[in-house]
Amino acid sequence: MDQLIAIGLPYVTIIIFVVGMGYRFRSWIKTPQPGKMTLFPAPPADKSLLWPVIKESLFFPKLFKADRSLWIASWIFHAMLALIILGHLRVFTGLFDRMLAGMGVNVENMSATAGGAAGIVILVCGLMLLFRRMLYKRVREITNFSDFFALLLVLAIIVTGDWMRFGEHFDLEITRTYFAQLFTFSFVGMTLPASGLFWTHFILVQLLIIYIPFSKILHFGGIFFTQTLIQKS
Ligand code: HEM
Incomplete structure (x- = not known):
């Protein structure tokens, strides 16, 4: 059973994610786009949409104008997430x-400080986003089970990650070997990390990855389709 989860689940996760994303992108591409709209005053004919869409994706300026406190929590949350994903890439690949x-940087020191700080800040922002959904009546009304599920799943991943970072001593070298073996399909005599905390973190992450194509978390893909339409008008 252990072997099945440790060796089989990561591949199943990747297959479901890739097929699910392919299906979603196909349905977005096939969705009929509105024809030419008559607008007054007419927008400039050759207005490039590239920069406005990139700006919206990176800095959420529309949300900044609409709701400043939500912008602060969600922008910092996403920025920390990007930092943490880069940090994980470095830890597991040495990239x-x-x-x-x-550049003269003490890499391990920098990773421990930046990773630890990002882990705490993202936890605080995630909790703010959760309490906002629970405490404000108007937000609670438009919140459904899937919103809570996604937030709680991400928070559980963050808590188990922080626990590894600040709590029990964790052997990263075994994790690196495990991933190198998964990538090279070397299953004979595979080294598996022994930490239950690591497996909880990793299995929760795989649940999240499987859930992404079927959930609202996919807004990171949909934004390129919806924003193109919004910016056009
Ligand atoms: C393949 C997927 C992942 C694996 C194998 C993994 C594994 C780990 C490990 C081993 C640590 C401890 C690092 C250390 O102590 O130096 C860690 C920390 C952490 N992880 Fe993950 N993780 C994964 C994905 C994620 C994702 C998607 C998130 C966020 C949603 C996340 C959030 C965190 C946080 C917040 C920490 C603590 C801060 C830090 O060390 O960066 N992890 N993870």
Whole structure:
């Protein structure tokens, strides 16, 4: 059973994610786009949509204008998430190590400080987003089970991640070997990390990855389709 989860589940996760995303993108591409709209005053004919869409995706300026406190919590949350994903890439692949060391940076120190700080800040922002959904009547009315499920799943991932970072001593080297073996399909005599906390974190992450194509978390993909339409008008 352990082997089935440790070796089989990551591949099942990737297959479901790729097929699910392919299906969603196909349905977005096939959705009929409105024809030419008559607008007054007429927008400039050759207005490029690239920069407005990138700006909206990176800085959420519309949300900034509409709801400042929600913007603060959600922008910092997403920025920390990006930092944490980059940090995980570095920890598991050693990517950027040589470049950072070349710049005279103590990579392990920087990773521990930045990773630890990002882990705490994202936890605070995630809790703010959760309490906002619970405490404000108007937000609670438009919140459904899937909103809570996604937030609680992400929060559980963050808590178990922080626990590994600040709590029990964790052997990253075994994790690196485990991932290298998964990537190279070397299953014979595979080394599996022994920490229950690591498996809880990793299985929750895989649940999240499987859930993404079927949930609202996919707004990170849909934004490129909806924003193109919004910016056109
Ligand atoms: C393949 C997927 C992932 C694996 C194998 C993994 C594994 C780990 C490990 C081993 C640590 C401890 C690092 C250390 O102590 O140096 C950690 C920390 C952490 N993880 Fe993950 N993780 C994954 C994905 C995620 C995702 C998607 C999130 C966020 C939603 C996340 C959030 C965190 C946080 C907040 C920490 C603590 C801060 C930090 O060390 O960056 N992890 N993770």
